[in-house]
Amino acid sequence: MRVRWVTGFLDTPSRVAEPFWQAVTGSRLSARRGPGGEFATLVPAGGDAYLRVQVVGDGPARAHLDLHVEDVAAQAGRAVGLGAAVVLDDGELVVLRSPAGLLFCLVPWQGEAVRPAGGRSLVDQMCLDVPVGGFDAEADFWAALTGWPRRAGSLPEFDFLLRPDGMPLRLLLQRVGGTAAGMHLDLACTDRAAEVAWHRELGAEVVGGYERWTTLRDPAGRAYCITDRPL
Missing domain, CATH: 3.10.180.10 (2,3-Dihydroxybiphenyl 1,2-Dioxygenase, domain 1)
Structure with missing residues (x-):
């Protein structure tokens, strides 16, 4: 698999930590997405975004990875062959569980390529x-x-x-x-x-x-x- 980009997701039962992570990363919050506005991106001052927030229906607060690939279906099949299990396939992205039980997603690559620079x-x-x-x-x-x-x-x-x-x-x-x-x-x-x-x-x-x-x-x-x- 060629992973073209990686996104870290902050999964939280509420929005309580969003201002904290905006401050820590020096980012701004994008417009909310999803049926209930549960998704948003931490948009950096420069470069392509690689951190997102999600309001989830259960706790505790946690994190997961999105791997951005060019062919989600093909790479999901490959992941299953390596030992992953499909949790959800919505036709655009696929949620999987690793052999140890870690959730991750395969999502379409949208051309992200520029890593943001750090400050402090x-x-x-x-x-x-x-x-x-x-x-x-x-x-x-x-x-x-x-x-x-x-x-x-x-x-x-x-x-x-x-x-x-x-x-x-x-x-x-x-x-x-x-x-x-x-x-x-x-x-x-x-x-x-x-x-x-x-x-x-x-x-x-x-x-x-x-x-x-x-x-x-x-x-x-x-x-x-x-x-x-x-x-």
Whole structure:
């Protein structure tokens, strides 16, 4: 599969966190779409959009990926052959579930190609949190699905997929305990302490501090991380 673009979706039972993510990303909210106005795009100051918000009917607040491809039906069939299961096919997009249970969508590519630049920080990574027992199978699935090579991370609990130049989100895979897989967004920044302080002023809550990253929850309770990675 040739993934032409990647979008990170923030799925939330309400709109409570939308002003927070607008501030964090320096973006504006597009006109709302969908029967109930549940969808909107975080439009960057420059480049093509790669972050969207969705009001969902259930909780908790979470995240998912859209992979933009040229032939949705063909690539959905390929994803199923690799071990994914179709959840919904509406004729334009296909919602699937990975072998570990992660929801993602295949959507039509609309010509997106220009990665937005960062300022003091940049949302540039989706972390796939995968229970240890199914980690290798899940990592191999995503590597095969995207065609991005799998590489060992700088710490033993992480692997990552080597994204093509210009792709807005890197995919990191983290070995976690428990039985449920999930996703969360990560930010790179120039000054982690200052960035964390700013996010707290905007309404985020710190839940854990580590040598290279800080874990927070946004106003909707969704976990994300601020990291020391360069922009």
